[in-house]
Amino acid sequence: MSAVxxxxxxxxxxxxxxxxxxxxxxxxxxxxGDTVIVHAPDSASGExxxxxxxxxxxxxxxxxxxxxxxxxxxxxxxxxxxIADEHPVLDALVNNAAVAAPERRTITAxxxxxxxxVNFLAAYLLxxxxxxxxxxxxxxxxxxxxxxxHRTASIAWNDPQRARRYSRLAAxxxxxxALTIFARAERGWTGVSVHPGVCATAxxxxxxxxxxxxxxxxxxVVRLVDPATEVAPGAYYDGTALxxxxxxxxxxxxVRRLCKLADQLTGAAS
Numbered sequence: 001m002s003a004v005x006x007x008x009x010x011x012x013x014x015x016x017x018x019x020x021x022x023x024x025x026x027x028x029x030x031x032x033g034d035t036v037i038v039h040a041p042d043s044a045s046g047e048x049x050x051x052x053x054x055x056x057x058x059x060x061x062x063x064x065x066x067x068x069x070x071x072x073x074x075x076x077x078x079x080x081x082x083i084a085d086e087h088p089v090l091d092a093l094v095n096n097a098a099v100a101a102p103e104r105r106t107i108t109a110x111x112x113x114x115x116x117x118v119n120f121l122a123a124y125l126l127x128x129x130x131x132x133x134x135x136x137x138x139x140x141x142x143x144x145x146x147x148x149x150h151r152t153a154s155i156a157w158n159d160p161q162r163a164r165r166y167s168r169l170a171a172x173x174x175x176x177x178a179l180t181i182f183a184r185a186e187r188g189w190t191g192v193s194v195h196p197g198v199c200a201t202a203x204x205x206x207x208x209x210x211x212x213x214x215x216x217x218x219x220x221v222v223r224l225v226d227p228a229t230e231v232a233p234g235a236y237y238d239g240t241a242l243x244x245x246x247x248x249x250x251x252x253x254x255v256r257r258l259c260k261l262a263d264q265l266t267g268a269a270s
Contacts, residue, residue, distance in 0.1 A: 016097030024218030
C-alpha cells in the first residue's frame with residue numbers, strides 16, 4: 001500500500017488517553033499539530049489529562065475531550081454520536097483503552113465479561129459507529145493497540161463471557177486476540193494492530209516484568225498512525241516491525257465469525 005499524503009489538518013481520536021500509552025500518544029500527536037480527541041472514562045480524569053497535555057506544551061485549541069465509560073455501551077454510542085456530529089471527518093482512531101481483567105469474573109451492566117467489553121467490544125462498537133467520519137476522507141486508519149499475549153489466546157466461541165472457566169489472563173488475552181482479528185475487517189479504512197512493547201502501565205502486573213516507558217510505546221503507535229508511514233492493511237506489528245499474528249487471526253472465516261459475535265453482543269448492525 002502506498003503512503004498517503006497527509007492533509008494540512010488531521011483529527012485523531014485516542015481512547016484511554018488519560019494515562020500511559022494513550023496520554024503519551026495524545027501528547028505526541030498534539031505536538032505534531034493534529035487535532036486530538038482525548039477520550040476519558042469520566043469528566044474529572046479527562047479534564048486532568050487535558051490540563052497535563054497543555055502543561056506539556058500542547059495547544060489547548062487543538063484538544064477536544066470525549067467522555068464515555070467503556071463498561072457501558074450506551075455511553076460509547078452517545079460519545080460516538082457526539083464525535084460524529086462535531087467531527088464529520090476523522091483521519092485516525094487509536095483503540096487503546098484497556099483494563100486488566102480482574103481476579104474475579106466481573107460482568108458489566110450490558111451482560112459482558114469486563115475485559116471483553118472494555119478492551120474489545122467497546123472499541124468494536126465505537127469504530128462501527130464512527131464509520132461515517134472514518135470513511136469521509138481516503139487514507140483513514142484504525143490502530144488497535146493489542147498485545148503479544150494474543151498469541152496465547154483463543155476465542156471461547158461457545159462461552160465468550162468465560163462463565164464456565166474464568167482466568168484473568170485468559171480473559172485479557174482473548175480480548176487482545178479479538179482486537180488483532182478485528183484489525184483485519186475491511187470497513188473502508190486501513191486497520192492494523194500493534195503490540196507497542198511491554199510498557200510501564202497499569203496493565204504491567206499481567207506480565208510480571210519490567211517494561212519500556214509509555215512514551216516509547218506511544219512513539220511506536222504514532223508511527224503507525226502517521227499517513228507517511230506505509231503499512232500493510234490488516235497487519236500486526238510488534239513495535240514498528242511487521243510481525244506474524246497468531247495463525248487464527250489470519251483466517252477470514254474467523255474475522256467474519258468474530259464480527260458477527262460482536263454485532264450480537266453490542267447490538268451493532270452488520
